Amino acid sequence: MYVLVAYDVDAKRVAKVHKVLKKYLTWTQNSLFEGEITEGLLKQCMAEIATKANPAVDSIYVYRIANPKHIKKVIYGIEKDFESMFL
Amino acid sequence: MYVLVAYDVDAKRVAKVHKVLKKYLTWTQNSLFEGEITEGLLKQCMAEIATKANPAVDSIYVYRIANPKHIKKVIYGIEKDFESMFL
Numbered sequence: 110m111y112v113l114v115a116y117d118v119d120a121k122r123v124a125k126v127h128k129v130l131k132k133y134l135t136w137t138q139n140s141l142f143e144g145e146i147t148e149g150l151l152k153q154c155m156a157e158i159a160t161k162a163n164p165a166v167d168s169i170y171v172y173r174i175a176n177p178k179h180i181k182k183v184i185y186g187i188e189k190d191f192e193s194m195f196l
Numbered sequence: 197m198y199v200l201v202a203y204d205v206d207a208k209r210v211a212k213v214h215k216v217l218k219k220y221l222t223w224t225q226n227s228l229f230e231g232e233i234t235e236g237l238l239k240q241c242m243a244e245i246a247t248k249a250n251p252a253v254d255s256i257y258v259y260r261i262a263n264p265k266h267i268k269k270v271i272y273g274i275e276k277d278f279e280s281m282f283l
Contacts, residue, residue: 118273137257138202140225140226140227141202155272166274168273170228175266182258183259185246
């Protein structure tokens with residue numbers, strides 16, 4: 110399965126949520142991650158996030174695409190390699 | 197077609213790019229938009245963005261899903277209504 114995960118969490122929890130997502134997916138930009146993941150690992154990832162985020166205030170949007178062939182990514186402008194830029 | 201559009205542009209161009217995307221799609225959170233759009237309108241939207249963004253520095257990621265049935269959105273935490281919160 111292919112997923113896109115966007116988070117919108119309180120500033121003081123951003124680093125923690127970001128760190129969990131980075132374990133399972135690839136950082137695309139800002140608060141957006143993506144990648145192939147199994148159902149089991151996604152469940153594990155979200156369970157970890159649940160220990161860091163506050164569901165009363167924070168939001169995590171998960172877009173699931175069962176078959177990666179059904180999603181096509183097109184980049185306008187430059188493709189930034191965030192991993193190497195900041196980490 | 198269903199699209200997710202994430203932008204990463206210089207701070208001084210954020211408002212302009214955001215405004216163009218808002219004409220064509222729904223704001224989900226931060227720098228992420230989504231919605232159903234025709235090929236023609238997406239082309240028009242991207243042409244407008246091209247007049248605002250700087251392709252040497254900025255990035256616009258467009259994820260195209262031909263059939264909206266192939267994408268499933270799951271929200272953990274709260275679903276924020278950004279339109280009414282800030283606009």
